Amino acid sequence: MKKIKSTFAVIALTVFTSIAAFAQLQTPSLSPASSVSQVVGFTKINIDYSSPGVKGRKIFGEIEKYGVTWRAGANAQTIIEFSTPVSVGGQNLRAGKYSIFITPTESGDWTVHLNKKAESVFAYMVDGKIDEAAVAKDDAVSLKGKTERGGSTERLTYTISAGDNKTAMISMAWENIKVTFPVDTQVDQKLEQFKSQF
Template sequence: MNKINSLILVFAMVIFGSFSAMAQIQAPALSPAASVSQIVGFTKISIDYSSPAVKGRKIFGEIEKYDVTWRAGANAQTIIEFSTPVSIGGKTLRAGKYSIFMTPAESGDWTVHLNSKAASVFAYMKEGKIDEEAVAKDDAIALKGTTERGGNTERLQYHISAEDNKIAKVTMAWEGVKVSFMIDTLVDQKMEQFKSQF
């Protein structure tokens, strides 16, 4: 009898342990973390973001309103980092981290904001939405990104292409939109600085 009771106890512990382990399993994230990086010239460019899916919804114009600044991803802020100084839209940006925000447009090109504080997106929340004036105040640069419409990208993605190994092209693609901007990694200037040291 003791043997049978012991077997029942062991069996119950195994079953209970299995249920406990199953209870600790978490469902996959709805907007999983993603990252992309590319060395262009002497500069490593990295982007960390969360990647939401369309899931049959109308994203731009409904969930993300036109002419309202958006965090260009999901969950936390989208961060781009440069290992050396770069030039974007004719303006030199120091090495470091920047938050990416975008302002969607129904027609024409979207506005891309690179925010110098790389602060949490929640630092810019006001009455449940992003405070556009606060974002603009901290912009290192705001420029028009080249915007293409058509096709469908189910899950938000960022791409970095090396172009001629001097100029990088960063593209955000989601739903039926692609927004791109160019980054000059200042290879020629850095080569001149290097030569001038000898």
């Protein structure tokens, strides 16, 4: 009888432990975290984002409406960080973190926003939607991105091209759209500043 009780206790403990372990197991994220970084000139550029899939849906024009500002990723905000000052769209930006927002349009004239509130995407939410006027008010810079249609990208992906090692081309590709904008890492200006110190 003792042996039966002992066996039963071992089985019960094994089942309980298995259930507890299974409860702690998390399913994979539908929009897994991703990041890309590249040194261009003297500047390290890093982008942290979540990467949703198309999964047979119509993304732009339906899931992400035309004319409505979007957080350019999923889950939390998409963050771009510059290790040194840079210039975007002819405007100087300090080193630091910025949120990326994008406003898609049917005509293909998409606006890229680099926003000063890098940690506060949900501060812009009103009734489940992004308050576009509030985003624009806090933009460090906004510019028209170069938009290309064609191809197919299942998972939202950011890339950084070093190009001539002075200007970086930042691209966001998803579904059949690619939006690109340049970042001037101001290599020549930084060299001149360095020389002027001697």
